[in-house]
Amino acid sequence: MSQPVVYGDPISTFVRSVRLTLEEKGVPHVLEPVGLIKGEHKEAAHLARNPWGKMPAFEHAGETFYESSAIMHFIDEAFDGPPLMPSTPGERARVNQVMGIVESYGYPASITNIFIPRVLVPSLGGQTDEAQVAAAKPQAELFLKEIDRLLGSASFFGGDSVSLADLHVLPVLTYLSATPEGEALLAARPNLTAWMQRMNARASVQAVMPAA
Ligand SMILES: N[C@@H](CCC(=O)N[C@@H](CS)C(=O)NCC(=O)O)C(=O)O
Incomplete structure (x- = not known):
């Protein structure tokens, strides 16, 4: 096939x-x-x-x-291969909740309103809209606070093994952490930082996001 x-x-x-x-x-x-x-x-x-x-x-x-x-x-x-959703309804709902948070709140705050104006626009010769970035910071902070709470002391968002939620969060956090705003917000979140390091060591991440 x-x-x-x-x-x-x-x-x-x-x-x-x-x-x-x-x-x-x-x-x-x-x-x-x-x-x-x-x-x-x-x-x-x-x-x-x-x-x-x-x-x-x-x-x-x-x-x-x-x-x-x-x-x-x-x-x-x-497809065959390791399941990327946990087995209990509660854990599955948690994974879907994190994915919804990424789409509805995390991406707009972190990418649309911080990474793009702070990094992408200047790289293309434009100027950062500082008001746009400043207005997005509380939402980005809440995003990190909430996913940090949901991760808790677990290794991954779905528990002991990687899930779709981890794969939805990582690309967004990677770009956010490349901004001074994101770097500062993440520095206050050691669990999330350790999670990012765990994720970045995975072969999948090195294949798809080689600079991460
Ligand atoms: N809800 C969509 C969002 C897709 C999305 O916003 N993709 C971005 C790139 S990461 C895009 O296409 N942006 C181009 C644009 O908005 O013009 C999904 O999860 O696939």
């Missing part, structure tokens, strides 16, 4: 989460590049895959999906 295809840019957090999921399951895949900076996700070819003009999109054996959490659950259920 042909390999699953991920459409997107390797720098995108949600593309990274989907690719990390495939790597953790041991599933070889094809990355079909869609340039984020070039705006290729707003062109007709990609809009046909995802009408919202977002990445990733995903294709396997004639089925196509978008929305990273749906894709990640599909991969976990459709």
Whole structure:
């Protein structure tokens, strides 16, 4: 059977989460590049895959999906390899809760309103909107406080082994920690910092996010 295809840019957090999921399951895949900076996700070819003009999109054996959490659950259920969801309803709800937090609160605060204006915009010759960054800091702080609480003293968000929640959080925290704001917020969270180090040592992370 042909390999699953991920459409997107390797720098995108949600593309990274989907690719990390495939790597953790041991599933070889094809990355079909869609340039984020070039705006290729707003062109007709990609809009046909995802009408919202977002990445990733995903294709396997004639089925196509978008929305990273749906894709990640599909991969976990459709392929052999270690399960990436815990076994009890409570633990599963916790993993889904963390994934929802990433999508609804963590990503907008950390990426849209801190990483992009602080790092990406200047790298492209623009100027940081300081008011945008300052306004996002309390939300980023709450994001870290809450996921720190949910992680607690566990090794991973789903318990003893890596879960989809870990794979959704990591790419966002990696970019946030590359900003002075994120670095300061993370310095106050030793459990989360240790979790990041554990994650960064994984072969999947080194394959998908080699600079992490
Ligand atoms: N809820 C979507 C969000 C996808 C998303 O926002 N992707 C970003 C890249 S990390 C994107 O496509 N941004 C381009 C844009 O908003 O124009 C998912 O989980 O797949």
